[in-house]
Amino acid sequence: MRIASWNVNSIRVRQTHVKAWLERVRPDIVVLQEIKCEAQAFPRGVFEELGYKSEVVGQKAYNGVAALSHRDIAIHHRALPGLAPDDTQARYIEVETEGLTVIGIYLPNGNSGGEAGFQYKIAWMDLLCERAEALMREERNFLITGDFNVCPTEFDYAAGALPPTDALLRPESRARYRRLIYAGLTDAVRTLHPDAPAYTFWDYQAGCWERDRGLRIDFSLLSPRLAEKLVAAAPDRAERGEAQPSDHVPVVVDLDWARPAEARPSEAQPAEARPAEAV
DNA sequence: ATGCCGACCCGAGGTCGA
Numbered sequence: 001m002r003i004a005s006w007n008v009n010s011i012r013v014r015q016t017h018v019k020a021w022l023e024r025v026r027p028d029i030v031v032l033q034e035i036k037c038e039a040q041a042f043p044r045g046v047f048e049e050l051g052y053k054s055e056v057v058g059q060k061a062y063n064g065v066a067a068l069s070h071r072d073i074a075i076h077h078r079a080l081p082g083l084a085p086d087d088t089q090a091r092y093i094e095v096e097t098e099g100l101t102v103i104g105i106y107l108p109n110g111n112s113g114g115e116a117g118f119q120y121k122i123a124w125m126d127l128l129c130e131r132a133e134a135l136m137r138e139e140r141n142f143l144i145t146g147d148f149n150v151c152p153t154e155f156d157y158a159a160g161a162l163p164p165t166d167a168l169l170r171p172e173s174r175a176r177y178r179r180l181i182y183a184g185l186t187d188a189v190r191t192l193h194p195d196a197p198a199y200t201f202w203d204y205q206a207g208c209w210e211r212d213r214g215l216r217i218d219f220s221l222l223s224p225r226l227a228e229k230l231v232a233a234a235p236d237r238a239e240r241g242e243a244q245p246s247d248h249v250p251v252v253v254d255l256d257w258a259r260p261a262e263a264r265p266s267e268a269q270p271a272e273a274r275p276a277e278a279v
Numbered sequence: 280a281t282g283c284c285g286a287c288c289c290g291a292g293g294t295c296g297a
Binding site for chain 2: 217
C-alpha cells in the first residue's frame with residue numbers, strides 16, 4: 001500500500017502537477033494540504049478521471065485539506081477533536097479507507113499573529129497529541145501525515161534557512177513533536193534514512209531550491225503495527241524542480257499492508273513510479 | 280539587515296506563508 005501527503009500550495013494552480021504525479025506514482029491514498037479553496041471549488045473531476053474518490057475540508061483563500069483514495073472513504077472528523085467549535089481553520093481531516101485511519105494535517109505555522117499566533121499552534125499540537133494518544137489506547141492502525149511546520153532537530157533544516165527564533169524551531173514546538181514520538185509513533189522517512197536530510201520544503205525566495213536550503217517539515221508518523229510493515233519512505237524531490245512547483249514536495253510511504261485486490265495498480269510499474277529512493 | 284517569491288483577496292497593494 002502506498003500512502004502520500006503533499007502540501008500543494010493551491011490545488012487550483014497545481015491540479016495539473018497533482019494529476020501527472022498521481023499517474024506516475026499511483027498512491028492508494030493521498031492527503032493534500034493548503035488547497036486554498038472551498039469544497040465546491042475543489043477539482044474533484046480531475047481526480048475522478050484517475051479513479052480517486054475525494055473528501056474535502058475547504059476554506060476560502062487559506063489552509064484547506066483533502067483526502068483522495070481509490071477505495072471508498074469514510075470521513076470521521078473534519079476538525080481536530082477538542083478545538084473550539086467556532087474555529088473555522090481547515091487544517092485537519094481524519095478518514096478511514098483501505099482499512100486504515102488516515103489523518104491529514106496542516107499544522108499552524110505559528111510565526112504570524114504574534115504570541116497569540118504561536119500559542120494557537122501550541123494548543124493545536126497539544127490536541128493533536130491527545131488525539132494520537134487516544135488512538136494508541138484504542139490500538140487503532142493509523143497514521144498522521146502532512147505539513148507539521150516543525151523542524152524536530154538541527155539535522156532537519158539547512159544552516160541559515162530559518163532564523164533561530166522561528167516558530168518551527170522553538171523548544172515548545174519541538175517538545176510537542178517529540179510527545180508524538182514518545183506516544184509510540186514512527187517517523188517513517190527518518191527511520192529509513194537516518195543520514196539524509198530528506199528536506200520536503202524549499203522557500204521560493206533567495207534561490208533556496210538551487211542552493212538546497214531546505215526544511216524537513218512534512219512527515220508521515222505511523223502507529224506501531226504500520227511501522228512494522230514499513231517498506232519505503234521518502235520525499236519526492238523531483239517535484240520541486242518542475243515548472244511552477246509547490247514549495248513543498250510529496251512524501252511517499254510504502255507499507256506491506258493488505259488491501260483489496262481490485263485497488264491494486266497494474267503489476268508492471270515503470271522504474272520512475274518508485275520514488276522511494278529519491279531522497 | 281532586509282528582501283527576494285508566490286498565492287490569496289480582488290482589481291491595488293496588503294497579508295500570509297516558513
